[in-house]
Amino acid sequence: MPEMPEVEVIRRILEPQLKDKQITDVEILNKQVIAYPDENIFAELLTKQTIRSMSRRGKYLTIHFDNGDSLALHLRMTGQLLVMPQDMPVEKHTHLLVTLSDEMQIRYIDVRRFGRFWYLKSDEADTLTGQDKLGTEPLDDALTPSYLKYKLAKRKKTIKEMLHDQSIVAGIGNIYSDEILFAAGIYPETKCTDLEDSDWNRLSAKIKEVIAWGVDVNKMTPEEYLAGKGKEYRNIPYLRVYGRLGQHCGDCGTIIEKITIGGRSSCFCPVCQKKL
Template structure:
C-alpha cells in the first residue's frame, strides 16, 4: 500500500498535469470503486468540472474543482492513478477513465479494487471518507513527544501497532513504521506503557525525519512515474530495515530479524533495537 511519502509524490507529479483542465467525460468500468454517490450521479456531476488543484491528507488525495466541489480518493492496497494520452492502450484492471481537455486521461487502475472515490459537493459535510478522523500529519510541528505520550502512553498495545493508528498520526504504514522504529532504536513489540521519556523524544524526532527522507528518496520525474506505471518507488533499495530479514544490519552487522505483529510482518535489528527485559 502506498504510504504518506508515496501518496505525496503522486500528488506532486499529477497536480501540474491536471490543474486547470476541464473534465470532458467520465467512463466507469467497474462501479465498485465509487463509494459516493451512485455511479450515474457520480458520472453526471463530475463531467464538466474544472480542476483547480490537488491536495493530500494522510493517505487520501483530493481533487478540487472550480465549483467548490471535491473528489476524494484512497488508493488502498493496489490502486494507481496516472495521467496518460488517450490513445494509450487501456490496461487490465483499469476501472475509471476521466477524459481531460487537451487529449489526456486520468486513469485509475487497481488489481484488487479496494480503492474508493467519493464526490463531495461544496456544501456537503465530509463524514464519509474518514478524513475527519485523521490525526496529525507526520511533518506537523505539533507532533511532539508530549503529543505522542498523551495519545499513546496509556495504550497496552505495541508501539508498532499504534504507529498505524491513523487517528493518532496520518499516513504511516508498515514500511515507514519499521524504518522509524529502527532509526529511533525501539523494539517494535515494546508496549506503549513501557516506553520512557527518552524513547518518546527519539520517536518524535525520527517520525518527521524518516517521512521527509521517504519523500525525498521517492521523488521522480513525471516521465519516470508514467514509465513505471505508478508501481515503482525509488527508495525501495535504500530502505534500512523493512524487507531486509536475514540480511546484515547496516549499522552493526547483526542479522535483521522478522516477527509478526497485528497480522503484519515487522523487521528489526536485535542489537540496535534491543528488547526490554
C-alpha cells in the same frame, strides 16, 4: 500499499498536469471503486468540472474543483493513478477513465479493487471518506513528544501497532513504521506503557526524519512515474530493515529478524532495537 511519502509524491507529480483542465467525459468500467454517490450521479457531477488543485491528507488524495466540489480517493493496496494520452491502450484492471480538455486522461488501475472514490459537493460535510478521523500529519509542527506521549503513553498495545493507527498519526504504514522504529532504536513489540520520555523524544524526531526522507528519495519526473505505471517507488533499495529479513544490519552487522505483531510483519535489528 503506498504510504504518506509515496502519496505526497503522486500529488506533486499529478497536480501540475491536472490544474486548470476541464473534465470532458467520465467512463466507469467498474462501479465497485465508486464509493459515493452512485455511479451515474458520480459521472454526471464530475463531467465539465474544472480542476483547481490537488491536496493530500494522510494517504488520501483530493482533487478540488472551481465550484468548490471535490473528489477524494484512497489508493488502498494496489491502486495506480495515472495521467496519460487518451489514445494509449487501456490496461487490464482499469476501472475509471476521466478524459480532460487537453485530450489527456486520468486512469485508475487497481488489481485488487480496494481503492475508492468519493465525490463531495461544496456544501457536504465529509463524514464519508474517513479523513475527518485522521490524526496529525507526520511533518506537522503538532507532532511533538508531548503529543505522542499524551495520545499513546497509557495504551497497552505495542508501539508498532499504534504507529499504524491513523487517528494518531496519519499516513504511516508497515514500511515506514519499521524504518521509524529502527531509526529510533525501539524494539517494535515494546508496549506503549513501557516507553520513557527519551523514547518519545526520539520517536517524534525520527517520524519526521524518516517520512521527510521518504518523500525526498521517492522524487521522480512525470515521465518516470508514468513509465513505472505509478507503482515503482524509489525507496526500496535504501530501506534499512523493512524487507531485509536475513540480511546484515547496516549499522552493526547483526542479522535482521522478523516477528508478527497484530497480524503484520515487522523487521528489526535485535542489537540496535533491544527488547526491554
